[in-house]
Structure formats: structure tokens, C-alpha cells
Amino acid sequence: MISTAPKPSEVIVPPQRHYLNAGYGVKSWLLTTDHKRIGLLYLASITLFFFLGGAFATIIRLELATPAGDLVSSENYNKFFTMHGVVMIFFFLIPSVPAVLGNFLIPLMIGAKDVAFPRLNLLSWYVYNIGAIITLYAIIAGGVDTGWTFYAPLSTTYSNTNVMATGVGIFITGFSSILTGLNFIVTIHTLRAPGLTWLKMPLFLWAHYATSLIQVLGTPVIAITILLLAFERAVHVGIFDPALGGDPVLFQHLFWFYSHPAVYIMILPSMGIVSEIVATFVRKNIFGYKFIAFSSIAIAVFGFLVWGHHMFVSSQSVYAGMVFSFLSMAVAIPSAVKVFNWTATLYKSSVSYQTPMLYAFGFIGLFTIGGLTGLFLAALGFDVHVHDTYFVVAHFHYIMVGGAIMGYLGGLHYWWPKISGRMYPEGWAKLGVLTIFVGFNLTFFPQFLLGYMGMPRRYHAYSEEFQVLNVMSSAGASILAVGYLLPMIYLIWSMRYGPVASANPWPSTGLEWRTSSPPPPENFEKTPVVTWHAYEFKPRDQAEIVGEF
Amino acid sequence: MSEHIVPIKIYLSIWLTLMVLTGVTIWVAYYDLKQFSVIVALSIAVFKALLVVLYFMHVRYSSRLTKVIIAAGVFWLIILIALTFSDYWTRNWQAAF
Numbered sequence: 001m002i003s004t005a006p007k008p009s010e011v012i013v014p015p016q017r018h019y020l021n022a023g024y025g026v027k028s029w030l031l032t033t034d035h036k037r038i039g040l041l042y043l044a045s046i047t048l049f050f051f052l053g054g055a056f057a058t059i060i061r062l063e064l065a066t067p068a069g070d071l072v073s074s075e076n077y078n079k080f081f082t083m084h085g086v087v088m089i090f091f092f093l094i095p096s097v098p099a100v101l102g103n104f105l106i107p108l109m110i111g112a113k114d115v116a117f118p119r120l121n122l123l124s125w126y127v128y129n130i131g132a133i134i135t136l137y138a139i140i141a142g143g144v145d146t147g148w149t150f151y152a153p154l155s156t157t158y159s160n161t162n163v164m165a166t167g168v169g170i171f172i173t174g175f176s177s178i179l180t181g182l183n184f185i186v187t188i189h190t191l192r193a194p195g196l197t198w199l200k201m202p203l204f205l206w207a208h209y210a211t212s213l214i215q216v217l218g219t220p221v222i223a224i225t226i227l228l229l230a231f232e233r234a235v236h237v238g239i240f241d242p243a244l245g246g247d248p249v250l251f252q253h254l255f256w257f258y259s260h261p262a263v264y265i266m267i268l269p270s271m272g273i274v275s276e277i278v279a280t281f282v283r284k285n286i287f288g289y290k291f292i293a294f295s296s297i298a299i300a301v302f303g304f305l306v307w308g309h310h311m312f313v314s315s316q317s318v319y320a321g322m323v324f325s326f327l328s329m330a331v332a333i334p335s336a337v338k339v340f341n342w343t344a345t346l347y348k349s350s351v352s353y354q355t356p357m358l359y360a361f362g363f364i365g366l367f368t369i370g371g372l373t374g375l376f377l378a379a380l381g382f383d384v385h386v387h388d389t390y391f392v393v394a395h396f397h398y399i400m401v402g403g404a405i406m407g408y409l410g411g412l413h414y415w416w417p418k419i420s421g422r423m424y425p426e427g428w429a430k431l432g433v434l435t436i437f438v439g440f441n442l443t444f445f446p447q448f449l450l451g452y453m454g455m456p457r458r459y460h461a462y463s464e465e466f467q468v469l470n471v472m473s474s475a476g477a478s479i480l481a482v483g484y485l486l487p488m489i490y491l492i493w494s495m496r497y498g499p500v501a502s503a504n505p506w507p508s509t510g511l512e513w514r515t516s517s518p519p520p521p522e523n524f525e526k527t528p529v530v531t532w533h534a535y536e537f538k539p540r541d542q543a544e545i546v547g548e549f
Numbered sequence: 550m551s552e553h554i555v556p557i558k559i560y561l562s563i564w565l566t567l568m569v570l571t572g573v574t575i576w577v578a579y580y581d582l583k584q585f586s587v588i589v590a591l592s593i594a595v596f597k598a599l600l601v602v603l604y605f606m607h608v609r610y611s612s613r614l615t616k617v618i619i620a621a622g623v624f625w626l627i628i629l630i631a632l633t634f635s636d637y638w639t640r641n642w643q644a645a646f
Contacts, residue, residue, distance in 0.1 A: 185618075189614065213621075216618075217621065217622060217625045218625075221629065249636070250633075253633045253636065254629075254633075257629050257633075304625065304628055305628065305632065307632070308632065308635075308636065311636075316636045317635070317636045317637075317638075317639040317640040317642070318639075319635070319639035319642060320632075320635040320636035320639055323632075323635055324632075
């Protein structure tokens with residue numbers, strides 16, 4: 001067992017000079033080009049939106065505790081679930097891991113001083129916030145009720161809510177996503193330390209490279225779609241309205257061309273985190289390194305070929321449906337490759353059950369359930385039965401919350417010593433991960449049953465026979481809320497009162513662990529030379545790493 | 550990275566070509582070419598876009614990696630169009646059995 005707290009005999013002295021004390025005051029943060037500080041700026045912004053999105057979810061779960069629509073009107077209910085989706089997807093999940101942990105870690109992991117375009121990096125944070133403020137305005141001005149999918153003709157013709165302002169907010173925020181992706185692609189191509197070849201890179205970097213490709217290639221399409229929607233809504237150009245010569249199903253094609261790969265923007269970085277955590281906490285070379293690395297790229301590419309599975313009952317041609325059904329089944333292969341390789345890495349290993357590893361276990365289990373139910377939905381016949389029911393809601397929450405957020409929190413804990421220079425309280429952290437796991441499953445597993453029984457999504461009232469499962473779901477949501485509040489409290493607490501962390505507390509092999517915690521502003525005292533593979537561990541009793549500092 | 554200096558003459562001639570082609574697009578629009586009118590208009594537009602990407606965006610003088618990235622963008626556009634049309638082209642197919 002590797003102790004997370006320093007032994008009394010070895011007093012850890014924090015570095016004299018690091019990125020957190022390199023400058024104080026608001027200006028030193030708002031005008032910074034240090035990727036580590038920009039990562040923390042993003043952390044603040046997205047945490048705010050996470051709790052805003054959570055507040056909307058709370059209203060939804062409170063309303064659904066009883067069969068009657070007695071808490072909010074149906075119109076307002078439409079707005080609450082729409083704003084829950086918009087905020088959580090565009091303003092939390094998509095930027096979450098790349099913009100916070102990716103920003104903080106990519107230059108450290110490749111042994112660089114910063115990203116390739118540091119000022120563009122800061123610009124992306126400002127662009128994100130401008131989009132976020134416009135969307136906040138839309139919410140405060142009365143909200144939007146189209147669902148986060150903005151389907152035409154509701155969004156283009158019939159909705160009287162703030163569709164335009166929300167669209168503008170998302171349009172602008174999309175550029176921050178493109179800038180981040182572009183920056184990462186160029187950084188990984190051009191700034192790797194001497195000796196760090198592609199196949200020596202940590203899998204976190206492969207996952208982020210694949211994610212960045214999706215961000216750069218997919219996001220422009222959602223921007224164009226929003227523009228077309230705005231043209232039709234404002235000046236009645238016939239794109240989606242059949243009366244004007246358009247086609248509403250075209251909207252769904254364009255929307256899902258981005259929004260399905262967007263799910264991989266959310267999940268791929270978390271997969272990268274899990275690869276790092278699994279290798280570190282079993283102290284073994286990861287099984288099937290190349291398979292995991294290239295499966296990330298395969299997911300990024302195949303992810304663009306499956307969008308039609310959202311449209312099986314939209315009047316899309318059955319033949320196209322068959323093609324999309326087959327391709328959707330195919331995308332399960334690279335995802336399964338990852339799960340099997342993590343499992344093979346765990347096989348006959350001695351696992352250190354620390355908090356990040358518990359999050360990784362949570363990810364593997366919940367992502368597997370989410371992924372397998374995705375295969376149910378990719379089957380044409382079954383999808384007709386459960387389309388637009390709670391089965392779909394449960395499925396994508398297992399991916400986005402059970403998968404993406406578990407990975408995000410696991411990564412936040414794993415690298416917290418590096419980010420803050422302090423250890424978090426392990427006992428509280430374990431309580432937190434357990435609470436989240438229990439709360440999550442109690443919230444969303446009943447929704448699989450509800451959907452299978454036929455409860456449709458997006459209604460504020462439902463038949464009485466669905467109440468028991470809905471009460472379970474709402475009860476689970478309250479446990480989940482406590483689970484999410486816990487890390488926020490103890491992580492902030494640990495920044496001041498946590499024990500001082502060593503440079504490499506777990507210990508792990510990556511370059512980011514070969515500089516002080518927290519790192520100096522320029523990351524490394526001198527440019528590192530990489531002579532080892534990403535996961536070259538010595539046995540546990542010689543708890544150290546290979547290679548020279 | 551070394552910056553390639555493009556003589557101003559090339560910029561001007563590309564600009565002139567773009568202007569002329571805009572004129573051609575307008576001129577062609579007055580003739581009814583039946584099913585070819587869309588093809589002609591799109592061909593001119595694609596050629597113009599190519600000139601902008603190659604010269605104004607300096608892709609012609611860029612590294613192979615940049616060219617690969619641009620090609621990927623075009624390839625992704627083809628995916629978008631091809632799979633969308635897998636829907637539109639097969640909507641009226643009769644069941645074979």
C-alpha cells in the first residue's frame with residue numbers, strides 16, 4: 001500500500017516558486033497565458049454551470065416525485081428540462097475534461113512549457129464566457145423550451161421562447177471548443193519533448209488528440225445549423241419548413257452530425273483519464289497500449305458515421321436506418337476494446353483502492369451499462385418501442401454522468417495534488433465516490449425500467465403506476481446531489497488545510513509527476529528527455545519509477 | 550517555421566479571377582441550363598473556394614500536415630453529404646419483399 005499522506009519521517013517541502021504564487025491579484029489571473037491557470041479559470045466557470053444545471057435537474061426530479069403536474073406548469077417544465085440539457089451539455093460536459101484537465105496537463109505530459117498558442121487559449125476562455133453570459137441572459141429573460149436538440153419546426157416556427165439568444169450563446173461557445181481542439185492538435189504535434197514519440201505518449205494524450213479532432217471537424221457543423229435555424233426563424237429562408245420548400249428532417253441530420261460525435265467529446269477524455277488511473281493504481285504496464293490508443297482515433301472517426309440512429313422514427317428512410325444501425329453497432333467495437341484492455345490490465349494485479357481508482361471502477365461499470373444499452377437502442381425494432389422514453393434518458397445519463405463525470409471527478413482527484421500541491425482527505429473522498437455511485441444508480445436505473453414500461457420523456461405528469469420508480473429516482477438524485485457537493489467542499493478545504501503533496505504522490509510514471517507539485521510557471525526546470533515508455537513501472541515493493549528526472 | 554512570401558501580383562491576379570468568376574456566375578444564372586444550372590454554379594463556387602484556400606490561406610505553401618488537415622475537413626464534408634443522402638435517395642424505394 002502506498003501511503004497518500006507523507007510519512008512523519010519525510011517532511012515534504014513545497015516548492016518555493018510555483019504557478020499559483022507566480023502572481024497575485026485579479027489581473028494576474030484574467031490576463032494569464034499560463035495553461036495551468038487557464039485550466040483553473042475554466043474549472044471555476046464550468047463548476048458554476050454544473051451547479052446551475054444541477055439546480056434545473058432538482059426541479060425536474062421534485063416535479064416527478066408525484067404523478068400530477070403540481071410543482072411547475074407544463075410550459076415551465078419544458079423550459080427546465082431544456083435548460084438542464086443546454087447548460088449541462090454545452091457549458092459543462094463538452095468543456096469539462098479537455099478545458100480543465102486537458103489544458104492543465106497536456107503541456108506537462110509532453111514536457112512543454114505551454115500550449116502552442118497560449119493567447120488563443122486565454123481567448124477560448126473569454127469566448128466561452130461570452131457565450132455563457134448570453135445563454136444566461138436567455139435563461140433569465142424567460143428561458144427556452146425546445147429541448148436541447150432545438151428540433152425544427154418547433155424551434156424555427158412555433159416556439160415563443162428565447163431560441164435566438166440561446167442559439168447565439170451556443171454558437172459563440174462553440175468557437176471556444178474549436179480553439180481548444182485546434183490548440184491541442186498543434187501542441188501534441190509540435191511541442192513533444194525530445195524522445196517522446198507518438199507511441200510513448202500517455203493514453204490521456206491519445207484520447208485528447210482524438211477529442212480535438214472531433215471538436216475541430218464537428219463543431220463548425222452545429223454552428224452552421226444554428227445559423228440556418230436563425231435565418232429561417234428571423235427572415236423565413238426555407239431550409240427546414242416544408243411550406244417554404246425545406247425539410248425538417250434535414251435539421252436532425254445536421255444537428256446530430258455534430259451532436260452525436262459530441263457525446264464522444266464528453267466520453268473520450270474520461271476514457272483517457274481511466275487509462276492513466278488504472279495503470280497507476282495497479283502499477284502495471286497497460287494491457288494493449290496500441291489498441292487503446294488507436295481505438296480512441298477509431299471512436300473519433302466512426303463516431304461521425306452513426307448519427308442516424310437518433311432518427312429511426314423521424315421518417316428517415318428505413319434503408320438509411322439499416323446502414324446507421326449497422327454502423328452504430330460497429331462503433332461499440334473500439335469502446336469494447338478499451339473496456340476489455342482495462343479489465344485485462346486489472347487481471348491478476350494487486351489493486352490499490354484509492355479514490356481515483358474507485359472512480360475508474362465506477363466509470364468502467366457504468367460506462368459498460370450505458371454502452372450496452374446503446375446497442376439496444378441501435379437495434380431498429382427495439383428503438384421503435386423505447387424511442388423518446390426514459391430508457392433513452394437512462395442510457396445517455398449512464399454515458400454522460402456515470403461515464404464522463406465519473407472520469408472527470410476521478411481525474412480531478414488523481415491530479416489534485418499536482419494542481420493544488422495538497423492532498424485531499426482520503427476518507428471523505430471515498431465517502432464521496434461511494435455516495436455518488438449509490439445516488440447515481442438509484443437515480444437512473446429505475447429510469448431504464450420506466451422507459452421499458454413505456455413512460456415517455458419530457459412530460460411533467462405521468463400515470464400513477466410509474467410513481468414508485470419515480471420516487472426512487474428522485475430519492476437517488478438527492479443522494480447524488482450530496483455526493484457532488486462533498487468533493488466541492490473538501491477539495492476547496494484541502495487547498496488550504498490538506499497535507500502538502502509530494503511531486504509524485506501515487507507514484508506514477510508520467511512527465512507531469514516529474515516536476516514539483518504545484519509545477520513552476522514554466523513547468524520544468526529544464527526540458528525533459530523521455531527515454532521510457534508511458535507505463536514503465538517497477539514492482540510495488542520498489543515503489544519508484546524508471547527514467548531520469 | 551519559415552513564412553513564405555507571396556508576391557503581391559499573385560494576390561491581385563487571384564482577386565481578379567475571383568471577381569471575374571463572380572461575374573460568370575451571375576451571367577450563367579440568366580440562362581436556363583436545366584439540371585446543369587446547379588452543377589455549373591457549384592463548380593464555379595468550388596473552384597473559387599479552392600483558389601481562396603490555396604493562395605489566400607497559403608495552403609499551397611504549407612506543410613504536408615496542414616494539407617492533410619484540410620483534406621480531412623473536405624473528407625468530413627463528404628461524409629456529411631453522403632450519409633445524409635443515404636436517407637434522401639432511398640426514401641422512395643419500394644420494399645423488395
